[in-house]
Amino acid sequence: MSTPRVYVIHENPEWFPPLAAAFEAEGVPVEEILLTEGQIDLGAEPAPGVYWSRMSASSHTRGHEHSKEYTRAVLGWLERAGRQVVGGSHVLELEVSKVAQHGLLAGAGFDVPRTTAVFGTTTLKQAAADFTGGRDVPFITKHNQGGKGLGVRRFDSLAEFGAYVDSPEFEEPVDGITLLQEYLTAREPFITRVEFVGGEFVYAVRVDTSAGSFELCPADACEIPQVIAGAVCDVPGTSRPNAFEVRTEVTAEHPLVQQLRTFLADQRIQIAGVEVMETTDGRTVVYDINTNTNYNPAVEETAPASGPRSIARYLGGLLETQYAAQLTA
Structure with a gap:
């Protein structure tokens, strides 16, 4: 039987290099499961390990229209076999439905957009x-x-x-x-993205929206259909300086952070970035849960902790807890 490792389920290889580097730096064995094609032997046992799904709601924009369905099939197989899955079937359904997100956030008492x-x-x-x-x-x-x-x-x-x-x-x-x-009007031209790993606060990011773009992807490899002047997305040649900055005044003790932490724990969401807007009329509106979060390299240089390294440590810890004997054999 193969050596236990962390398996990362996704469909966009361009997003993976920062995560691969983080797993290597933390000494955690990792392998990708790229769900653009493939197969499952339904009579076989899944390989030993911890499985992390980071399937994206935008997979169809990269020509991977069926990856969501592939992921549903794989996660069901893994869960029925008793494998530990981070970002399991219930999280996938939340990732691909803003209706579901809206309902859960409203039910938990957050201010959400009408x-x-x-x-x-x-x-x-x-x-x-x-x-x-x-x-x-x-x-x-x-x-x-x-x-x-x-x-x-x-x-x-x-x-x-x-x-x-x-x-x-x-x-x-x-x-x-x-x-x-x-339509919500921000008090200042930015939104805040609050990052959690293993259910714990990592940092909050201020995302500049002054250019008016709705594209808020923080990754270097984020793709947009056409070049948008001043786009928030960090695509070489199109991003503005300092579009993403750490909000150092937002800490783990912040009331909203604590409320979000409880919400994520209740919903069994271990890794997520939650987007929030503070409006001109005094509201703090929570409007998006991203469960396959990417991290901005400029933020990572100044942040008090690393998002990818936090993920590697968290998943590595789960792996060590479950397979300690096999990993040291």
């Missing part, structure tokens, strides 16, 4: 009129299965929205669910 989920396109324009009370007030759209700012657009009038829905520019959601959401 949202309507619209199925299909035939009732979209009427749903927008109902959502705004027939008035021309700003609102935004999102895709239910999102990531990378998919489907996020601002509209200032119902006529503008109607023209978009009827145009070739309309962006069809991969699961057919479009979200209509209240």
